[in-house]
Amino acid sequence: MTPDDVTAEAVTTVVFVLLALVAVGFGFLVFRVDSMARATFALAVSFVAVGGILLLLDLDYLGVVVVVMMVMEMAIMAVFMIAYMMNPAGLMPMSMYHDKARAMSVAVGTFVVLAGGALLVDWPERQGAPPADVTEQVGLGIMGSHMLVMMGIGAVILTTIVSALVLASARSRYDRLGDDLKTRPARDPIRGGVGP
Amino acid sequence: MSAPLLLVLLPAAAGLALVLLGPRLDRSAPALAAAATAATLGVLLGTGRTPEIAYPFLRGLPWRLGTDGLSLVLGVTVCVVTLCVLLVAPSQVADRRGRLASFLLLFLSAVLLTLLSRDLLSLLVGWELMGAASYVLIAHEPGNRRAVDSATTALLTTRALDLGLYAAAGAALAGAATLGFDGLPGLSGWPLHLAALGVLAAALGKAAQLPVSFWLSRAMDGPSPVSALLHSAAMVAMGGYLLLRLAPLLAASGWADDAAAWTGALTAIALGVVALAQSDLKQLLAASTASQLGFVVLAAGVGGTAAGGVHLVAHASVKSLLFLLAGLWLHTVGTKDLDGLRAAAWRAPAVGVLAAVGLLSLAGLPPLALWGSKDAVLAAALEHSPLLYAAGLLAAGLSAAYAGKVLAVVLTRPTGPAPLDVPWTSWAPLVPLAAGAAALSLLALGATGRRFEELLGAPLPLVEPFGLLVSGALAATVLAAMWWRGEQVTAAMPAAARQWLHLESAGHAVAVRPVRALSYALAAFDDRVLDHAVMAAAASTGRLARTLAGADDRLLDHAVEGAAAGTVRTARASGRWDVEGVDGVVTAVAAATRRLGAQARRTQTGQLHQYYGQAAALLAAATLLLLLVR
Amino acid sequence: MPVSELLLAPLALALLAGFVVVSYGADRALAARAAGRELTAAGLSPWPDVARLLLQRRRTTTAPDALLWRVGGAGPLVAAALMLAVVPFGDTVIADLPVGIVWFNAMDVLLWAFIWLAGWGAASATALIGGYRYLAQALAYELPLMFALTAPAVAAASLDVREVVAAQGDRWHVVEMPIAFAVFLLCVAAFSLWGPFRAPAGSDLAGGVFAETSGVDRLLLLAGRHALVVAGAAFAVPLFLGGGAGPLLPDWTWQLLKTLAVLLLLVVVRRRLPVLRPERFAEVGWVLLVPLTLLQVLVTSLIVLAEAP
């Protein structure tokens, strides 16, 4: 190992420890802060840290994608959070917990079991090396050997879109277009855009 | 995409698009379809001969498509005829033109698939699609019950014989584990004979040969443009084509080639007589089609692939021209009955010239198309057997006779009817067909014949000048005879010939009625024998029961009453034991179960987080179990 | 990391600042012309405003979430700088990421959080509504933007910005993907609260997300907005306009000149268009722009297939 390698590894380790602490620490903060906005964005920071960890593992694409997806999700989550919480800004401190002690014991137990397993199990040796273009590998994977998986995911996502809309929307096309679906223009609460 | 598949998919895609858009594009659909056909023709001409290409389809059984000389020539013929039909169709069909055009394209696609296929699997696909499209096309007129019935008759007849192809495919798989055409002659034993029989049946059925020619008569209920494509150039011709393509298989079987040759010769004669007896122009043309296809089948039987190919092409050109003319007259004069068409040729001279060319060619007058092509077939037959040659010559004379009959009618000197107003658009597209009808004998003769041989890769038989002279003279003589004595000849035809030799009734008698009778018999057997047995058993059971009841009343009752008193005593005793002993145990078990059930319900709190906790605990337990078991 | 690249970072920041100044000046010039005022050098200079905002005392609201407010205020500028980090100037690029295009997308997504936080932190109704408007707008523009970014990536078969530049050669991507280019510029305007997409900071909300900001916070947010437009313009050049390709001048010069051109285009357009209501734009985005960009990607793919050896 050359001196440069040692330096690089030390830097990697330090960065990793920092990211891991951020991921776990902000993850815990999610359930400790009063303000819902802070909770949401603590979770977002945790996700960004995990994205950083993925970058350390040479997973450039997936790391950035995790950031993209999760920050979007959290921004939307904040909206719902504020829509459905009694005290979103945490201005009037109140407890929103139940079964705190039991939950903590279950969580600690889970951690002990999982971490113990992680440390005690004799994991297999590394086989092969990452390809030169990691992104290409996953691209070829989902377009080739794992195509079925992604096709399944696609079908599930389509189902999700439809069922989520059906569940969440109070209005249907009959509200928009009348009982015979012939009302034009549609009776939208807000007019405009394109389409009937 | 490689060319063979493109050739099939181009018209299919265009046809499907028109099916979807058809109702909206009703007026412009024929023009669009014609454009698609022209494009297909362009691709076909640009492709030329290609080696066979295997497209993966089933494991080990690919689609094998390729273009060789024969499929190229027939493909070009079919495309040209389709183009002419599509250009003429708007002037002859008023309703649902979009539907007509789109299904003509789909039909074209199926025909091209049939022509390009080099294995039974893709052939079957093309064959079946062709049949289905023909059904839709024949039953084109909305609300015409008879046309629908006729389409059904045609479809059922040909489909029943198409089962032969499936049998052939099965035999080929069993015998050689391949469906390729090249592997078929290599079969031996029963697979060879079954394959030959199956192919023969399917091809003869499609080509409307004896004894199933009647479906072609029924198919005349469809629109004339449809007949012009299906019953001259494409569908019936595909029957002949299949035999030409698989002539090696027929030869290998040792008997199928002779059977084909004689069936062809007999059909050519018998349907020639039928044609001569017809008084309806389309029926006459239909019978003549079957008769002319007889020559092709004869050629296939004697191994004259090239001669048969020439005759197919020449006949397609002549007959599509005549069918379209029949449609034109039906549309303008208002009838297809020969009596009504008297002097029709003079009433629209341009159309009359076309008709004369077509009919003279059909008669086999030198130097027109069918003269040369028919002589090529006859020469091939002569190499094989003089008897076949003689039969062919007889059939040639008959074709001159029925052509002469029509010619005499339409060329009668006009006596009254006013000239017809026929726009040039409705006859101009026929000119290329007429040109073909006039000139295609070149394919069989002389230098052009040699070039054609090279293209086909099969030798034409050497046509003796003497033979040409004989058949030409025969045609001229018969034509002259028909011109002067046509009425008498027609009148001399047997009545059976007018009714297509009662082939349809025979078909009903031989195939339909037995099947129906068998099913009735089976139903009757079910009703009478099986049902009867069941009912009899039931009745006798009833009688037995009554007898036993009588015995019961008289003998057993006493014994029973005595026993009953004892039973009652026993029952009381056991009742006490039941209430005090068994019941107690049951109640206790039930109570315990209920308690357990209540306990179990406590986990079902409806609280999401508690479910999560349970799930976590369960997972932990499962992990533990896994660790312990390992 | 080599020292030279470390030196590049301040250089790039200075460049960004310069462009922001240009953008501001051009905008002021157009505003002055529209109002019929006379153009003076002092009127175009941002420095008086900067000085005023730096010296201004911060106002505050009753119960602000100060931390989130500051993060939201400074975030856009940081995101813009990070976007610029993957833009190549000639052969030089500060961060040569193999997934530069996704990186740009990630930075743009971070804006969802930052702008919303700027609205939330102020604890004021108008500011919060501005934040919500931004999210509604973001839901509308994000998917078209993603697909618009996909088209050049597909054409180059790479997510690396430099490879996208290299893949263009003489024929710039804008020729074969005009829809993607137009949608991209639209989305740049949308994530920068620019022109027709200024509803989140609209005057009907008394400034929306800007409403309660003052002093340095306001300066950062305003500079961030201009910086986002600059970063978007700079990113459009390697994606669609051939990067540094051009005659005579060195590559980096062409990159700068083209960036300037796109930037001026955006500035000019800014005042010409009316404000679009976010909910209307949502329908346009989903019903019109998503299919259009998908079609663009399809066309691009077909071109790639047709030109494949």
Next chain:
Amino acid sequence: MSLEALLVVAAALIAIGLYGALSQQSIVMLMMGLELMLNGVIVAAASFWYYVAPSRPDGQVLVLVVISVMTIEMAMGFAVQTAIFRAGDVELTDEATELSG
């Protein structure tokens, strides 16, 4: 950095997420707990990919699947939350007891 260290981080994220899912009354907060657990799964999948079988795409595909699952979970979660809030003004898990047997 090693496989064990990464797995411990993943375990910590999963445990914290589980704690949140079990202890939070608000449905939205509960979903944040679930997201955090899946976050741990991402770390675990990525580290298994890197340290066990980097030459195969399975690990990466698993990460993609988990990301999709997270979005699906969130979409359905909010849809259900909206539906039950609309039906009965329910926003706490303790009030959503239709499934209680």
